[in-house]
Amino acid sequence: MQRHHDMQIFQALCERHSLMSVASHLGVSVATVTRAIDRLEARLNQQLLLRSTRGVSLTDAGIAYLADCSRILQEVADSEASAQGLHQQARGNLSLFAPRLFNSYILPPILAGYLEQCPLVKVFMRLHDRSPGMLEEGIDVALVIGELPGSSLIARPVGHVHTITCASPAYLAAQGTPQVPADLKTHSLIASQGQREWLQWSFQHQGQTLNIKARPRLACATLQGAINIACSGAGLVQSLNYPLFDHLQSGQLCRVLQPYEPAPLPVHLVYREGHKASMRVRSFVDYALPRLRAHPALLTTQPS
Template sequence: MERYHDMQLFTALAGQPSLASAARHAQVSTVTLIRAVARLETRLRVALLERSTQGVSLTAAGSAYLADCMRLLLAVDAAEASAKGLHVQAQGNLRVFLPLLFSRYVMAPVLADYLDRYPEVHLATHYHDYYPNLHEEGFDVAVLVGELPSSSLIARAVGQVRYVLCASPDYLATHGEPAHPSDLKQHHLIAGTDQVSWDFHGYLLKARARLGCTTVQGAINSALQGAGVIRCLSYPVHAHLQSGRLGRVLPLFELPPLPVHVVYREGRNASMRVRSFVDHCVAALREHPAFHLA
């Protein structure tokens, strides 16, 4: 039992910046956590933590062992939940990782609908624009845009998005429509930085933006008012493209689409709360019009 308890305490390190915060998360003292790690290191005869003047971090062996501990403990929880009948209904805490912009434009109604359907689930969402390590950071589910790194995660494809170039019909009527990406040097470009570097199929555009916007929504608003040409992922502008308020520019030079996946780490032993959330997201996102742009 002591080994099982030590493994439980060790998994508290997932997603925590320090031993002290991990101990608080596990509701034990820092000394108790340190002793549990020390017992594991003695039993395994390998260092799990690397200690320095800046603090502690997981060694390569520690990262691998943490992932294994989390997988094994989840399997134990799943077995107990199954015996108790908890797999029948979704309940408990669920930690979800979502891309920041994607969440703003696509995920908000999906999350609200899920919470209405499953009132016993408590959802903690984390918004970042990087690829997380679900095992080390303690996430149950993630929605990821782009090619997936190789891993043991279970991935379900929901659609694809792409970078698109667009401008308002009034702007194009006044300034003309470019025939090649090089023609954009003569246009009013809207971007997040002063120096534009836009990659197209067979051409890399380097130019200077006429209008700089620090947010994607600010750039979209400016384009809707006829201020120039923007380039962004398709999901923030799909409704404007469908309504005709924005027109698609140079579609033949667009880069290949990027896949969107819902990923999770528990496989067939996933709890009902994980399976219900994954199934709900997959069904909702596959029907979302943002993924129907050719």
């Protein structure tokens, strides 16, 4: 029982970063908080926290322990809720991992609808452009583009994303439409997201990868900035299709070099435990899956 209480104090301290704040929040003394952390560190034989005048921060061991600690505490809470007959309604904290641009262009209305349907669930978003370590990082559900992070996970297919190249109708009318990837070397190219002196765009022909390396005419710090400038007629931009989808539908941008596009990348909704997953996880998967599959930007076959 004391171990469970110590873990709760540790989790609260990781969230608030202040001994005094946690003590006030939990209604205990600062000495009680300190003793709880000391017991955990002694039991694990690891330093979990670094203390300074500015508060506390996690060590590497503390980061790893926090993921396990959060998962265990949530499982205990789920078990108690089930025993009390509360498991029929989703509740608790849901850790959701998604690519950054997914959160900008596709997820917001789905999240808003889910939170309205499940008011007792709190969603914590983690936005990264990498594959997550779901168990190590305490992640409940992840949206993964491309290679899946582990074979032990449950992966539900959502659709596909495509790497496409496009420009405005005005630009193509003035400068001509590239017919093969090599033609891009005579065009104005717009780089984004850190590409400065050189950019490299990928294409595919007869199963072979074609990489075009060129100096951009213009470099933007963000993809959205590059898209906006392309819509204004400054040049060509390459991106995954979903940030470009609305611009293509409205006619602001036109797709070029479609026969040379790389193979589409699969998108999966990934989670752990399968049918044993908590109600909050199953409720999110059940809500999000059909809505993601219906999104036109994720269809396997894309309009020209």
